[in-house]
Amino acid sequence: MPDxxxxxxADLGRRAVAASSLLARSSSAAxxxxxxxxxxxxxxxxxxxxxxxADDVARAEAAGADGTSLDRLRLDRRRVAGMAAGLxxxxxxxxxxxxxxxxxxxxxxxxxxxxxxxxxxVGIIYENRPNVTSDAAGLCLKSGNAVLLRGSSSxxxxxxxxxxxxxxxxxxxxLPVDAVGLVADTSRTSAVAxxxxxxxxxxxxxxxxxxxxxxxREHATVPYVLDGAGNCHVYVDAGADPAMAEAIVVNAKTQxxxxxxxxxxxxxxxxxxxxxxxxxxxxxxxxxxxxxAATRALVPGVGVATEEDYATEFLxxxxxxxxxxxxxxxxxxxxxxxxxxxxxxxxxxLAAATRFAAEVDAAAVVINASTRFVDGEELGLGAExxxxxxxxxxxxxxxxxxxxxxxxxxxxxxxxxx
Numbered sequence: 307m308p309d310x311x312x313x314x315x316a317d318l319g320r321r322a323v324a325a326s327s328l329l330a331r332s333s334s335a336a337x338x339x340x341x342x343x344x345x346x347x348x349x350x351x352x353x354x355x356x357x358x359x360a361d362d363v364a365r366a367e368a369a370g371a372d373g374t375s376l377d378r379l380r381l382d383r384r385r386v387a388g389m390a391a392g393l394x395x396x397x398x399x400x401x402x403x404x405x406x407x408x409x410x411x412x413x414x415x416x417x418x419x420x421x422x423x424x425x426x427x428v429g430i431i432y433e434n435r436p437n438v439t440s441d442a443a444g445l446c447l448k449s450g451n452a453v454l455l456r457g458s459s460s461x462x463x464x465x466x467x468x469x470x471x472x473x474x475x476x477x478x479x480x481l482p483v484d485a486v487g488l489v490a491d492t493s494r495t496s497a498v499a500x501x502x503x504x505x506x507x508x509x510x511x512x513x514x515x516x517x518x519x520x521x522x523r524e525h526a527t528v529p530y531v532l533d534g535a536g537n538c539h540v541y542v543d544a545g546a547d548p549a550m551a552e553a554i555v556v557n558a559k560t561q562x563x564x565x566x567x568x569x570x571x572x573x574x575x576x577x578x579x580x581x582x583x584x585x586x587x588x589x590x591x592x593x594x595x596x597x598x599a600a601t602r603a604l605v606p607g608v609g610v611a612t613e614e615d616y617a618t619e620f621l622x623x624x625x626x627x628x629x630x631x632x633x634x635x636x637x638x639x640x641x642x643x644x645x646x647x648x649x650x651x652x653x654x655x656l657a658a659a660t661r662f663a664a665e666v667d668a669a670a671v672v673i674n675a676s677t678r679f680v681d682g683e684e685l686g687l688g689a690e691x692x693x694x695x696x697x698x699x700x701x702x703x704x705x706x707x708x709x710x711x712x713x714x715x716x717x718x719x720x721x722x723x724x
Contacts, residue, residue: 315499318454318487319506322427325482326452330424334401336479337447341397344475345390348440351471352386358463359436366460374564374621378434379461389440389468392689396444399688402706403450417717422710424450425508429528430691431456431500432513436464442513443472443486445691449709452485454507456500458514459492466490501526511692511704516619531700533692535619536566536647538677541636541662544575545655548582550674552589554652557676559593564621566693567648567680571616571626573636579629580604593623600629616643633658637665646695648672648680669695669702 329337348355359381366379402422409419428451430442439455446453457465469488476483489500501510501522510530512522522530540558542551558569574583579600587595587605595601596611608627615626616639630636640649650672651662663671670680670693680703682690687705694700700708 312499314491315489315496315503318484318489319427319503321484322452322454322487323506325484326424326427328482329447329452329485330403330426330450332450332481334403336481337401337450338397340447340475340479340481341393341444342475343478344440344444344472345393345397347471347474348386348390348393348468351467352383355386355464355467355471356381356383358467359461361463362436362461369460371460375434375460377564379436379464381436381464385437389437392437392441393444395683396448396689396706399448399706401448402710405707407712414721415719416721419715419717420712421715422707423713425709425711427452427454427506427508428709429454429456429500429503429507429510430513431497431510431518431522433458433515433518434460435513436461436468438513439465439468439488440472441689442511442691443469445689445706445709447476447485449706451508451709452482452487454487454489454500454503456489456497457492462490462492497521498525501528501530504528509699509709513692531692531694531704532696533566533704534647534695535645536568536693537570537617537619537643537645538567538648538650538680539571539573539636539640539644540569540650540652540677541573541630541633541640542575542578542582542586543633543636543651543653543655543658544577545658546575546578546582546652547654548578548585551582551652552586554650554674554676555586556589558650558678559590559625560623561676561678563623565678566619567677568621569625569650569677570618570620571628571639571643573628573630573639574601575633575636576600576629576631583627583629590625593625595625595627597627598629601627604629619645633661637662640666640668644668647693648677650675650677669693 405422407420428446432438472486473483507528583604595608597608602608611626648670649668659673682703690703
């Protein structure tokens with residue numbers, strides 16, 4: 307006999323599939339109403355959300371969670387208001403469904419169109435952040451997808467309350483409540499089973515650290531898009547404006563260090579390193595710097611950077627630093643250690659910027675701006691469900707369009723193939 311958690315997960319999956327069919331046929335107005343209603347419910351029941359979150363935070367603190375993990379887990383009135391505002395913002399975005407993304411007429415008169423349709427059931431497996439519960443569900447519902455949410459044990463109390471409000475929003479708007487499903491079992495066995503819901507999950511999106519990504523690679527049998535690590539670099543070229551370089555490096559590293567688009571490594575051209583590196587170090591007083599021999603010779607007190615340091619996404623106030631001989635050295639360093647997320651160059655040299663953009667293999671390349679802008683909302687997508695570091699289906703910030711597929715619609719007037 308199958309064990310109870312597996313049976314419950316299979317049932318949850320069956321209900322999500324049935325709901326996805328109904329949701330795909332729903333009107334944009336009905337889906338928008340559900341999002342607005344859920345947003346209103348979040349505002350009305352903020353006390354219940356915060357009480358549930360306080361229980362999660364207390365357990366995490368007792369278990370010895372670090373500051374970054376606690377920051378991701380903790381909600382306050384401002385963050386819950388932001389979750390509600392996010393749902394309303396998604397509701398206001400253009401509906402991607404039914405959009406004709408290409409079309410042509412064949413010589414025989416056949417009319418061919420490629421039309422956006424939902425993926426079906428999107429599975430989200432994530433760690434710590436209860437805001438992902440509403441953010442991910444909102445984007446999936448707007449794009450006509452049912453969503454199965456599998457959060458971590460650390461945030462299960464918060465997730466349960468938030469998912470319940472989302473389901474209430476669907477019910478009040480006449481849409482199937484099972485378009486939002488939350489997996490209550492947070493065991494590792496449940497996580498693996500979730501990754502193997504063949505015939506249920508059409509696209510699996512993980513939101514978490516290296517261990518979760520490794521588990522997806524090892525166990526998943528459903529299609530997935532990796533929201534990968536953000537070992538992001540800022541390269542300060544010989545042609546950089548010093549003040550601009552300082553502002554960008556400080557913002558990229560310190561504005562919010564615990565997120566995937568924060569800078570984790572600083573590269574400086576050898577010709578300007580003697581002038582710029584001491585200045586940049588002074589501008590980062592709270593940041594632990596780990597550097598190569600050339601960096602340590604220029605900035606006393608910098609720690610020794612290892613190979614592992616250059617490959618690490620610190621998600622905190624630590625920055626690896628290296629002096630490179632030239633643009634080729636910067637591109638080579640990024641190719642060796644980067645994670646394919648976001649890479650920035652600071653330069654006044656158009657040729658250097660053009661080469662960097664063409665040759666650096668990453669989901670996003672940023673010229674003379676902070677890596678912190680690689681974000682769905684900041685780039686005009688309205689919102690995002692994650693940042694894909696893969697190359698198939700979606701790459702970079704994943705907004706509404708990246709949560710759709712396309713189907714060919716071929717219209718004729720009786721043509722037959724000879």
